[in-house]
Structures are given as structure tokens and as C-alpha cells.
Amino acid sequence: MKRLPFQKRTLTLMAILVPLFALFIYVAFSSGPLAPVPVVLATVENMSLSPALFGIGTVEARYTYKIGPTFAGRLKQVAFDVGDRVRAGQVIGEMDPVDLDERIAAQDAAIKEVLAQLREVQARKDYAQSQAQRYHLLLKGRATSEETAAAKHQELQVAQAALAAAQEALSRARAEREGLAAQRRHLLLIAPVDGLIVARDVDPGTTVVAGQAVVELIDPDSLWIDVRFDQIRAQGLAAGLPAQIVLRSRAGVSSTGRVLRVEPLADAVTEEILAKVVFEHLPDPLPPIGELAEVTVELPAQPSGPVIPNAAIQRIDGRLGVWQVTDGGPAFKPIESVASDLDGRVLVRKGLEPGHRVVAYSQSAISGHSRIHVVERLPGVAP
16 A cells, blocks of 8 residues: 555644634734725815814913013012003002112202302302403503413413313212102103003012013003914915904803914924914903913815815825725825815815715725725724
8 A cells, every 4th residue: 555645643734734824814814914904985075165274372462561670679569469450651669769869869969069169160250250351451551560460361261160160060960960860760660551460570578670570561452362273274374364262261152353463483393383363352351361262264265176084184205195096996196285174174276186085084004005995984983
């Protein structure tokens, strides 16, 4: 009897391994890493959108005034507290003058002394001038010597110089008096505009350095929202567009506003564009500074065109596009979007046509070589 080329042990081992290998292949291609990726497809529709932008911002004051002394000193009093309204020109607080009033009084006395000296010097000068004129006439009549007349003329020059020095001393004393008076006036902390006090950083009795803020004042009529918008969807954002503002503390209550300006500097880290949105009518009561607000900006209407779900857009190698599904499988298709609305739809300018099918959701990342399996929805992913 002819013997088999394999031993019985080898046949037994193959009988076990072959079904296991077949099971492995089946599992790998059905539910393993080589299995088709479940995807939800969307059909490109031809429709028009009402584009809008949504952003989050904070309430801020356009004009803020930090009021403090121009000289170092001790704070004497503060007449208002946080939340109080003040009028332009109203005295908010005062610094302690210490010995400034006494120095002003001393300077007044010094001015009086200089005035007395000035009158004395003026009298000496008038007398010297008369003497000089008299001896000048006597010299013409040969009634006195030239030396005596020259001496009287010299006395007149000395008196004139003394008068000029006294006048300069009076000017200096008055200037010093004005300087002290200006220091005294600057000790008063005066409101520059009609406003609302939002911070009081120093209490009476505290020593304050020059330039340090004692109170912070804002112009309540200048409130605006500092908003951030996604750079990808901010196309068309411009000053003057209407906006809806919803404060976090007043959910469900919308206030009308408009875009005041788009900031020339964007945030390169978060890829956001900054804009300022103002209220058409200020809310009553005024919202706190720093409160969060939701802002929706209505963009200009766009003509109808290809529209896809926003979830279908992917960024591959720095390019925006979608996975378009054809008979050969998924293929990445770069697109140019025009605008989007708040329902998650995007109007495409270039790259797609109505009727094309694109991958809206996928259970995992796909590539051009992936096999896909079309399903109605993905649990926890598709809407």
C-alpha cells in the first residue's frame, strides 16, 4: 500500500489551521480593519440659502476712563461707589493736600514782599532818574563837573537794573504760586464725561502713586460686543450688517444690533476674525461688563447653487473638499464654498454639481482606497 506524502499529524494540523485562517479572513473583511466603512451619503441639492454667521462675544465698553492723581499722595476721600452715575465735571474724589495750602499761603506772602521791594526799587529808580536829568542840565550850564554827572548817570543805571531784577523776582514768585495752585487743583479727581463707575480700586487713607487708578469710569452709551467668528465661514462679514444679540443672562430675549466694524487684526492661533457689534437700543438694565453674548449676523443673500451639509466638508492636506462617491468608490473633490447658514448647509461655488453624492458622515476616517458601505444613519453620529 502506497503511503500518503503527508503524515497524519500534518493533516490534522492543516485541518485545524485552514478553517481558522478562513475565519480570520472572513472576520477581517466583514467587521475587522479591512471591512467596508459605514457611511451616510448626501445628495448635492440646488437651492438658495439665507447665510448667517454665529459667534460668541463679551460685553465691553468702548470708552473706559481710569481716574487717578497726577502726583503721589494720600487719598483723602472718594465721593462715589461702584454703580453710581456721575456727571461730567463732577468731583469724584480728592487727594490729601498735606502742606500744599500752607505753601500757597507762604507764596502769597512772598509775592507781597517782592511787591514791596519792587515799589522801593521803583522809587529809587525815579529819584536816580531825576538826579541824572538835573546833573545833565547842570553840566550843560557848566555848573557841575563831568565826573559828578557821570556818577549820577551810573546811579540811574544801577537803579534800572535793580528794578528789572525786582520785576523778574515778582514774575518768578507769581509763576511758582500758579504752579502750586495747579497742583492743588489736580488733587481733585474730576469726571471727564457723564459715566458709570464700574470699579473702585483704592479707599481713603491709602497712599497712591502718580498715574494709579482710583476709580474706573465707563461711558454706558458706548457698550458693544467683542465677537469672534470662525474664519472659514466669515466670508462676507462687513460693517453695517444687521445682527441679533442674545445675552447669556437673558436667554430667549433677542436684541437688534449691527456690525460696527471688522477688526483688521485676526487671531492667528484660534483662526477667528474679531468684530465689534453694537446695540441698536441699549438693554435696560445695562448688562454687566464681561457678560457673554451670542451674536448672529445676517449675511447678504446668495443666488441658488449646489448645497451640501457642512459635515461633509473635510480638510485634506490643507485643502477643503468632500469625499464624492462614484462607481469607483470615494474620491476627494476640492471645493470652494461661498456661504453657510445656521442649519449646517454650505453653498458651493466650485467643485460640485447638483445630483452629486458625497459622504456626509462616516464611522471612521476614509481614504481614496477605502471600501464603503452605505447606511441610512450612524448611531450617535448621523442626525
